[in-house]
Amino acid sequence: MPEEPPETLDDLCGRALSGDDEAQTRLYQSLRVRFFQVAKRRVRSDDVEDVLQEGLRIVHLKLRSRRHTDGVLPWSMAILRNVVGNYYRKRSVEARRIEFPAESRDASDLDEARERAEEMDRLSRALDVLSRSHPRCGALYREILRSLDEVGDLPGRSRGAMEMVLQRFPNMTPGTIYVALHRCRSRLRRILAQLEEGTDR
Secondary structure: OOOOOOOOEEEEEEEOOOOEEEHHHHHHHHHHHHHHHHHHHHHHHHHHHHHHHHHHHHHHHHOOOOOOOOOOOHHHHHHHHHHHHHHHHHHHHHHHOOOOOOHOHHHHHHHHHHHHHHHHHHHHHHHHHHHHHHHHHHHHHHHHHHHHHEEEOOOHHHHHHHHHHHHHOOOHHHHHHHHHHHHHHHHHHHHHHHHHHOOOO
16 A cells, blocks of 8 residues: 655645644644754844744734645745844844943043944945845845854854855855955945945935
């Protein structure tokens, strides 16, 4: 007697939508495992659980509005990508929000902090402009910035950045990545110069 094919995520989704609680539990457990494999490479280890929970929460909220049960994995992964994107947007905003308690900082500290905040703001605006005009350059820099958060030592950052970029652009090689980064860096410098002159548009 031939063996029955293993139950797929789409099968579990169909049963879950029919009211099968056991299938729903197994569906979310399976998605959690897959989400974890992605999130641990994309966000800081301290934030992985929050990203997982938010991704699963949105899947749960939207699952019953789906009109079909096939393709639940790519659909769920798209949700997770949006959650990770929101995570980095939130972190970018928080990084620009600098407080200056008067009782703990002297004037030179405040000036230095303001200058650093202004530099970060210019860089953030320049990357926004670069992403609009050259999306691949923006994506390359985003992967590099993610690696800076995840890896402490400098050699590890370089390796981590290369691994992330290769995952994001599997058709590229390390050689083509270095060439692309050289061109992107030149474009970013021009944009920064234009921002200094007030001609970024």
